Amino acid sequence: MTYLHQYLTYICNMDLYTFDHVKLTPDKQITLHSQESWELSHVVTGSGEREIGDTTEPFAPGDLVLIPPGIPHCWHFAPRCTDSKGRIENITIAMEDIFLDKVDNAFPALAQTTNSIKAYTDAVTFDKPQAARIISILKQMCNETEPERAASMLALLCALAREGRAIGYYHKPDINRQRLMQVRIYVSCNYHCPISLDEIANHVGMNRSAFCTFFRKHTGQTFVDYLNAYRVNIAHRLLVWEGMPVTEACFACGFNDVAYFCRTFKRYKGFPPSRTKKS
Numbered sequence: 001m002t003y004l005h006q007y008l009t010y011i012c013n014m015d016l017y018t019f020d021h022v023k024l025t026p027d028k029q030i031t032l033h034s035q036e037s038w039e040l041s042h043v044v045t046g047s048g049e050r051e052i053g054d055t056t057e058p059f060a061p062g063d064l065v066l067i068p069p070g071i072p073h074c075w076h077f078a079p080r081c082t083d084s085k086g087r088i089e090n091i092t093i094a095m096e097d098i099f100l101d102k103v104d105n106a107f108p109a110l111a112q113t114t115n116s117i118k119a120y121t122d123a124v125t126f127d128k129p130q131a132a133r134i135i136s137i138l139k140q141m142c143n144e145t146e147p148e149r150a151a152s153m154l155a156l157l158c159a160l161a162r163e164g165r166a167i168g169y170y171h172k173p174d175i176n177r178q179r180l181m182q183v184r185i186y187v188s189c190n191y192h193c194p195i196s197l198d199e200i201a202n203h204v205g206m207n208r209s210a211f212c213t214f215f216r217k218h219t220g221q222t223f224v225d226y227l228n229a230y231r232v233n234i235a236h237r238l239l240v241w242e243g244m245p246v247t248e249a250c251f252a253c254g255f256n257d258v259a260y261f262c263r264t265f266k267r268y269k270g271f272p273p274s275r276t277k278k279s
Helices: 003-013 097-106 108-118 128-141 146-160 175-190 197-203 208-219 223-241 246-252 258-269
Strands: 017-024 038-045 048-052 055-059 064-067 073-077 088-095 123-125 165-168
Touching (some): 038 073, 064 128, 097 108, 097 146, 175 197, 175 223
Antiparallel strands (some): 064 123, 123 165
């Protein structure tokens, strides 16, 4: 084994990066979250809406995104675009900043490469030729041993260092934006459960009265309005993507009264849920 393989295998064993190739049903995909590591995500099978930072847009098979640390993100998969077993397929690499530092220290010739990657502040994708090169490396890594995969990481870093196109803009939040982001993530993970004002206020470290004033001041709406609108959007996806019956969609998105759900849905969408058609 060469020094290159030995050193990169050593880094791999330190858990400074992870490689995941998964096939799972759309409902098992992780919800909105952020992390302190870099994430490279490639969608092999699946389509829907991608939410990264302040940007939401559709995605399709072949989607490839590099996300810097600290940017909230998630992929909302439509259940109609799956393999024959009803699964989506992703290849994901997560790597710590210290991994880039160690590559930089061990291989000075790659300093410009790692610095170019660290310079990304927004999520980026790549033009077709470059994306094809990156995806080729990711697919190759699926069938490699750990030493081989460790060496492939160098080729991958070089490919990622090419100028990417920003697609997920995100402004690092001040304390108020941070609290709003906490609310957003909490709701995205718990919308299907009862969420009281006391519960969400406690989650962001405020009392109920102060939270209600804060939320209305910074969003122009009450928390209940925000929560209902979020749940209605989820219900709309279930009705459109899955053809779920209205009653099931009502309870699946966190409402506990069908009549109230139908009134609320019509208030936000302009038409009753019974008129929503599966696409």
